[in-house]
Each structure stands twice: as structure tokens, then as C-alpha cells.
Amino acid sequence: MALHSEDRAYRPDALIAEDIDAYLQQHQNKGLLRFITCGSVDDGKSTLIGRLLYDSKMIFEDQLAALEADSARVGTQGREIDFALLVDGLAAEREQGITIDVAYRFFSTERRKFIVADTPGHEQYTRNMVTGASTADLAVILVDARKGMLVQTRRHSFLCQLLGIRHLVLAVNKMDLVGYDQATFDAIVADYRAFAASIGVEEFTAIPLSGFRGDNITAAPSASTPWYAGPSLMQHLETVEVGNDVAQERAFRMPVQWVNRPNLDFRGFAGQIASGVVRAGDAVRIVPSGRTTTIKAIETFDGPLEQAVAGQSVTLTLADEVDCSRGDVIAAAEDPPEAADQFKASIVWMGEEAMIPGRAYWLKLGTQTVSASVAAPRYEIDVNSLEHLAAPTLSLNGIGVAEVTTDRPLVFEPYADSRALGGFILIDKLTNATVAAGLLQNALRRAQNIHWQALDVDRAARAALKGQQPQVLWFTGLSGSGKSTIANMVERKLHAAGRHTFLLDGDNVRHGLNKDLGFSEADRIENIRRVGEVARLMTDAGLIVLTAFISPFRAERELVRSMIPNGSFVEIFVDTPLQVAEARDTKGLYRQAREGKLPNFTGISSPYEAPERPDIRIDTTRSTPEQAAEIIVAQVLGEWSPTL
Incomplete structure (x- = not known):
């Protein structure tokens, strides 16, 4: 089945059957960038992603034909193609003209592979946006050039900052509807810069574009914005630093997902490396037990490795028979993570029913699952004014800071340092529904200073x-x-x-x-x-x-x-x-x-x-x-x- 091109006859040579292996090898070695699009309703998020898919030639012939038919059926007011229909797959989304669920799409260019999440703009679907942002390296925050910054622009920017997304793109969309006016663009950027500084965002990349017309989206600069000298959106996405590059510079950590014991002669510990680099012979510490040993070998499906880095899934064998199981963390011996049972955490409440302070929930952090309770919030955050408000609980889409207590020590790092060991979810014990997403800030001091006293009479x-x-x-x-x-x-x-x-x-x-x-x-x-x-x-x-x-x-x-x-x-x-x-x-x-x-x-x-x-x-x-x-x-x- 052919991919589309402007003359509807494009078929890359790499897709010819005899060249499939070479094609797959070429793409296998590319880096991967996960990013989200977010912003207010009707800012053009779905249209922008549809345009990216179209311009990167990731639409098959039959998809393009169906898209053209759907565009004619829903009526596009003179448009040839409604690109939003490529992403808004739910019937309810097409009927209402909005995004409800998180839509994930894959595409690639010669330089990089991408997974993009189109997140909802409505406030009532904030929890869906948090889901999409939880694994993203970059966020494209769209602003309608006609409307400027809106409430959801602020809300989503704050959530991106809270969730640790380091790279933000302010995409001022629909520039064609304001005559590509530079003054309009500059005013929106100035407003956003002032707001970004108030929430701790030090830098962002601002790009004027038109999702419908294609201005400043692909590599070619738009003739309609001669006053803009920065990169196009695609150029920026292809060159921005990927998260794993940073993670490799940090101390080694690997949460144990599975103890691999196929026979009596082999015992390995499988998982994905969260940060750092590990080599055979390295000294490691098992947390929370504190036992130390060394790496005997690094095994993979394709054979042993001399070293492995953040993002790789491996099986480690150890030189000594130490107690290690699912939920433990194998870490650099001289720089291990902490373990504690009381924390200060930021919480985004996602349950239909309000949070009940003191109730026991399952807390899942990486491969660890413990019973936990959440105290009444210290405060709730008004994302519009950034005020700290007194609140007895958190309701749907509420964001606050509260104390979390677990029934046994949890291996962790602050979310600002590690998503893998700092981000968690809360699960209702009765319904098994995920009711909250949380970000650990730090262990409470009393968690470190209070210890069980050994007694002679037990x-x-x-x-x-x-x-x-x-x-x-x-x-x-x-x-x-x-x-x-x-x-x-x-x-x-x-x-x-x-x-x-x-x-x-x-x-x-x-x-x-x-x-x-x-x-x-x-x-x-x-x-x-x-x-x-x-x-x-x-x-x-x-x-x-x-x-x-x-x-x-x-x-x-x-x-x-x-x-x-x-x-x-x-x-x-x-x-x-x-x-x-x-x-x-x-x-x-x-x-x-x-x-x-x-x-x-x-x-x-x-x-x-x-x-x-x-x-x-x-x-x-x-x-x-x-x-x-x-x-x-x-x-x-x-x-x-x-x-x-």
C-alpha cells in the first residue's frame, strides 16, 4: 500500500519488499522524541498534528482518500482537507469538533522518530492531558493568534512545568487569520514570557505558524513571515535534546521489574535502566536493603553487553547471592537513592469522587506497589492565579500539595530529578481505578529521624x-x-x-x-x-x-x-x-x-x-x-x- 505524496504516486524505495530490512535498520537507530500538543479548545492542536503527519508523508493512500471523503462530509468551509480528522478518531470528537481523549500518533523524519499525544483542551478533561504529559519530553503549547493567552494556556503550561517537561514551544497558531502580523505575535510572546517567569519556566521557543496553511511547520521557512528568523516547528523537534541524553549523565538506577530464573543455574534481575550507565564489574547497592555487590554480567535478548545506558531494558546478574526482588532498585553503590515512608507530594486528582484524607489507596511508583494514605491537603493551587488556597480535600482535576504516608519504605528520588523514581499513581483499592497522579517532592524529616526502637520484651x-x-x-x-x-x-x-x-x-x-x-x-x-x-x-x-x-x-x-x-x-x-x-x-x-x-x-x-x-x-x-x-x-x- 503506497504512502501519499502531492501527486498521489509517492512510494519510497525503502518500502519495496527487498529493501524492507535496510529500511527498518535505518529507522531503528534513530532517536525518539515524545511530545504533546496542548492549549485551549479550538487552538488547532489536532489540525497541527494532522499537518505534521501529512507533510512527513505518513498517510497511506486509502487513509488520504478516506480523509478527503470525511472532510467533504463534515464540511470544511472551502478547505480541501480537514487535517484534524486524522487525529480526532472518536465519533463524539468529530460530532462536537473537540478533542476528548488523548490521541497518540507515530511519525518519523530522516533525523528522528516521534510519538505525539494530542491532548484535550477542555478543563473537564485535564486528567487526560496529565496522562499524555506524563511521558513527554517536550510540549507544544498552542495559542490562537486571534485570542491570545487563555485560561487553559495557563493551566496547561503550569501542568507541563509541574510534570517536569523541560522543553516548551509556544506555537502561535492561525497567523494567517491575523494577516501574519508581527506585532500580534510579539504581544502574545511578551504576555507568555511574563506568565512563564511566574511559574518558574526560564526559557521557551516561540514560533509563529499556521496549521492549516503549513507556515513554519516543515523545514522551509514561510515567505509570509519574513520577520521571523527562527527554526520551523519540525526543525526544532528534530534538534531538541532528548531526555535520555540527560538521564545518562546521572547516577545509575534500575528498578527491578522481574526476577529472571529460567533454571537453577541462572538468576538475573530484569528491568529498564532509569538513569546512568552500568558496566560489568561495577559496584552496586540494592535499595532499600542496602546490601552491596557487583555486576557480574549484562544480558539482553541479542546477547551480553559490556555496558548499558538509560532507556535500555536489560537483565543484570550479580556476583553475590543477595536478596533482591521486584520493587527493589539496583543503584550505584556510592550514590544510592533514598528510602522513606513519609513524603511531601504534589497531587493531581483524577477521580470522579473527591479524595478522602486518611483513606488507604494503592500507591504505584515504577515497579513498587505499597499501601498509602494521603493527609488533608496543605493547600490547593488555583492554576489561574497561582494562589495557594485552603482546601479540606481535592476534587476532580484539583491540584494540591499534601503529605503521603506509606506502610513501608519506598525507594524514591524527587520528581524534579527522576520521573522514574519520583512519579506515582494512586489506585482505589475497591474499584482498581486510578484516582490520582502524584509527584514526590521530598521525604519529610520525621521519616528519617524516627526509627523503631528494639525492645527486649516483645x-x-x-x-x-x-x-x-x-x-x-x-x-x-x-x-x-x-x-x-x-x-x-x-x-x-x-x-x-x-x-x-x-x-x-x-x-x-x-x-x-x-x-x-x-x-x-x-x-x-x-x-x-x-x-x-x-x-x-x-x-x-x-x-x-x-x-x-x-x-x-x-x-x-x-x-x-x-x-x-x-x-x-x-x-x-x-x-x-x-x-x-x-x-x-x-x-x-x-x-x-x-x-x-x-x-x-x-x-x-x-x-x-x-x-x-x-x-x-x-x-x-x-x-x-x-x-x-x-x-x-x-x-x-x-x-x-x-x-x-
């Missing part, structure tokens, strides 16, 4: 003294389900059996430890987190801890389970239908909730997420509290073992 010793298996019996269910009644009976029976116990009741705890918390979703989560920490300390003391809390959210119950040693957390679901619980309502809480006097009341105006696989399920419509207590005590005592 959990096992205290449990042995008491002759029991420390456990947390976590009772959950609706208000009025009978949690406290059953938990109280269970404690009484365990006490009579000589067990050492303590009961944490939801109402009692709110008189002291949690008296500062209300009943909002965030406060409920913090309430459970604190109770979980107290329960963990009590099990360390060798006690059997009973808790009676509604604890309506699965994520928080799982968070507490993760705090407690394996096998020591027993989730007891006191299963009572809502109508039965409401009928037992001696305090009148359900009635007040239905009258609107009690907001955020579980089962009425706030959800209850029932356990999917509880360790013990009590059906209170079939069992009395006494029978339920007998069942629970029998299981607790039956599982007791002196082996801890």
Missing part, C-alpha cells in the same frame, strides 16, 4: 506470659445491629475463661481519644485508623482486643487488618437487615436521620459496605446474642495455640 514474650494468642476481634455492622451487646458478652466469657482482654467500644472511644472527630467520611476514616493503631499496640501487649464499631468502609477495615500480624485479625460481621436495626433503635437515631437531623448517618444518608468474606458472620435474625457469643468464643479458644 509481643511473643508478653503473649507467652499470658498464655494466649493476641488477637483483634473486629465487630462491624449497622447501628443497632447488636455489635456492642455481643462484644460485651464475648469479653465476659473470655474473661471467665482466664483470658486477658480489652474492649474498645465506638461510643466510649469518642469520649476521649477521638472526641475531636465528627461523623464526616474523612472523620470516620480517621476514627478507625486511630482505633486500629491502639488495637495493634494492645495486641503487642499480649491482649485479646475486642472492638465494636460500625466501621462502614471496607478500605478502612482492610487498613486495620494490614496493621495487625497475619492471622491475628478476625473480622466479625454482625449481619442485621436495616429494617431490623431500625426497629431496635432505642436512641431514635434512625428516626432523626430520616428527618434530616443527623447527616452522614450510616444506612440512611451514608453507605455501609458489608464485608464480602468476613472471618465470622453472625445472622442476628437466627441467633440470639448469647448464641452468637458462644460461637465466637468457641472459635477464638479453639484456634488458640502457644506457638506465636
Whole structure:
């Protein structure tokens, strides 16, 4: 199938079958530049990319014919071809004349290969723009010459700076519609320069162009802008420094993606080198364990290498049998990255539901996945004014700075130094949806200064003294389900059996430890987190801890389970239908909730997420509290073992 040309007969000799190998070899050795186009709605992003594809002769004959037919069908007001249709592939995009999703396109020239992401201009699709920008080396920020700088120009420029894109091109588009007026171009550049300085952008390249007419897009300078002496857009894209060139100058880091063990005679560690250069014989350190060794060999699919550089995917074999697995980082021995569990981070919220401070999310950074919680934001950033605003949470497309805490040390570097070890995503544990993108700024000082103190008398010793298996019996269910009644009976029976116990009741705890918390979703989560920490300390003391809390959210119950040693957390679901619980309502809480006097009341105006696989399920419509207590005590005592 032929590629297009102006006479519709162009077919490069390299595409002839017998020359395919030479053609592929020629392109394989080219450098790759990833870039995005962004800006406000109707600034001409899709048209510009379509023109780049057309002028680089990356459109096949049948594609060109379909494009011409589509252009005639949608009506182009006298235009021969609507280049935007090459990129706006979704039906909704064509119908509305806007870009919704991120469209990725590949093309190449004699000097370089390119992957370009056309990102949406609407504010509501900011999260899509962040996705496209996360891997880009360069951003082309389009401005309509007729309109000048708009809100989205500022928003996208700020996001590009935040996401560490070092190369910015200010493409003043549609110059043909202002008569190629130099004064208009100069005024827009001056406005943008003032704004760029305010967000920390030190330099950018400004180019006047017309996506529709093709002015200053390819190599030939446009006769319509004799006053412009800079490079065309394509010339700039072909010569700008690629990210891996810089990454090779930094210290060696390779996140381990996979332990390659095809047989007993080979054990290698596979991954993509994030930065630096590695050679056989180099001294390396495994982080976070800190163990040191040397590189024995560098293996690839095509055979061993003497050295490998940033961007290459390799398998490293080590001289010593050290503990190393997925998520660890192999780094230069004398200059390793940090590991910490508390951070200051910039966060772009991408979830439809607002962020819930204190809730546990999965945090994925490179090959590492840990459980993490985000505190209430220190501030939210107004990208229009750059003001720091007080905010209790972050909503869709919100950008803020917050503290992130992980359940175990995370190997990292500040995002400004390393995208691979500084950029992360947050994943909702229940839906598996990606809800945020984050950029680590630095570890909090307390993360480095606070360490676990080794104690001579530990959990096992205290449990042995008491002759029991420390456990947390976590009772959950609706208000009025009978949690406290059953938990109280269970404690009484365990006490009579000589067990050492303590009961944490939801109402009692709110008189002291949690008296500062209300009943909002965030406060409920913090309430459970604190109770979980107290329960963990009590099990360390060798006690059997009973808790009676509604604890309506699965994520928080799982968070507490993760705090407690394996096998020591027993989730007891006191299963009572809502109508039965409401009928037992001696305090009148359900009635007040239905009258609107009690907001955020579980089962009425706030959800209850029932356990999917509880360790013990009590059906209170079939069992009395006494029978339920007998069942629970029998299981607790039956599982007791002196082996801890």
C-alpha cells in the first residue's frame, strides 16, 4: 500500500519488499522524541498534528482518500482537507469538533522518530492531558493568534512545568487569520514570557505558524513571515535534546521489574535502566536493603553487553547471592537513592469522587506497589492565579500539595530529578481505578529521624506470659445491629475463661481519644485508623482486643487488618437487615436521620459496605446474642495455640 505524496504516486524505495530490512535498520537507530500538543479548545492542536503527519508523508493512500471523503462530509468551509480528522478518531470528537481523549500518533523524519499525544483542551478533561504529559519530553503549547493567552494556556503550561517537561514551544497558531502580523505575535510572546517567569519556566521557543496553511511547520521557512528568523516547528523537534541524553549523565538506577530464573543455574534481575550507565564489574547497592555487590554480567535478548545506558531494558546478574526482588532498585553503590515512608507530594486528582484524607489507596511508583494514605491537603493551587488556597480535600482535576504516608519504605528520588523514581499513581483499592497522579517532592524529616526502637520484651514474650494468642476481634455492622451487646458478652466469657482482654467500644472511644472527630467520611476514616493503631499496640501487649464499631468502609477495615500480624485479625460481621436495626433503635437515631437531623448517618444518608468474606458472620435474625457469643468464643479458644 503506497504512502501519499502531492501527486498521489509517492512510494519510497525503502518500502519495496527487498529493501524492507535496510529500511527498518535505518529507522531503528534513530532517536525518539515524545511530545504533546496542548492549549485551549479550538487552538488547532489536532489540525497541527494532522499537518505534521501529512507533510512527513505518513498517510497511506486509502487513509488520504478516506480523509478527503470525511472532510467533504463534515464540511470544511472551502478547505480541501480537514487535517484534524486524522487525529480526532472518536465519533463524539468529530460530532462536537473537540478533542476528548488523548490521541497518540507515530511519525518519523530522516533525523528522528516521534510519538505525539494530542491532548484535550477542555478543563473537564485535564486528567487526560496529565496522562499524555506524563511521558513527554517536550510540549507544544498552542495559542490562537486571534485570542491570545487563555485560561487553559495557563493551566496547561503550569501542568507541563509541574510534570517536569523541560522543553516548551509556544506555537502561535492561525497567523494567517491575523494577516501574519508581527506585532500580534510579539504581544502574545511578551504576555507568555511574563506568565512563564511566574511559574518558574526560564526559557521557551516561540514560533509563529499556521496549521492549516503549513507556515513554519516543515523545514522551509514561510515567505509570509519574513520577520521571523527562527527554526520551523519540525526543525526544532528534530534538534531538541532528548531526555535520555540527560538521564545518562546521572547516577545509575534500575528498578527491578522481574526476577529472571529460567533454571537453577541462572538468576538475573530484569528491568529498564532509569538513569546512568552500568558496566560489568561495577559496584552496586540494592535499595532499600542496602546490601552491596557487583555486576557480574549484562544480558539482553541479542546477547551480553559490556555496558548499558538509560532507556535500555536489560537483565543484570550479580556476583553475590543477595536478596533482591521486584520493587527493589539496583543503584550505584556510592550514590544510592533514598528510602522513606513519609513524603511531601504534589497531587493531581483524577477521580470522579473527591479524595478522602486518611483513606488507604494503592500507591504505584515504577515497579513498587505499597499501601498509602494521603493527609488533608496543605493547600490547593488555583492554576489561574497561582494562589495557594485552603482546601479540606481535592476534587476532580484539583491540584494540591499534601503529605503521603506509606506502610513501608519506598525507594524514591524527587520528581524534579527522576520521573522514574519520583512519579506515582494512586489506585482505589475497591474499584482498581486510578484516582490520582502524584509527584514526590521530598521525604519529610520525621521519616528519617524516627526509627523503631528494639525492645527486649516483645509481643511473643508478653503473649507467652499470658498464655494466649493476641488477637483483634473486629465487630462491624449497622447501628443497632447488636455489635456492642455481643462484644460485651464475648469479653465476659473470655474473661471467665482466664483470658486477658480489652474492649474498645465506638461510643466510649469518642469520649476521649477521638472526641475531636465528627461523623464526616474523612472523620470516620480517621476514627478507625486511630482505633486500629491502639488495637495493634494492645495486641503487642499480649491482649485479646475486642472492638465494636460500625466501621462502614471496607478500605478502612482492610487498613486495620494490614496493621495487625497475619492471622491475628478476625473480622466479625454482625449481619442485621436495616429494617431490623431500625426497629431496635432505642436512641431514635434512625428516626432523626430520616428527618434530616443527623447527616452522614450510616444506612440512611451514608453507605455501609458489608464485608464480602468476613472471618465470622453472625445472622442476628437466627441467633440470639448469647448464641452468637458462644460461637465466637468457641472459635477464638479453639484456634488458640502457644506457638506465636
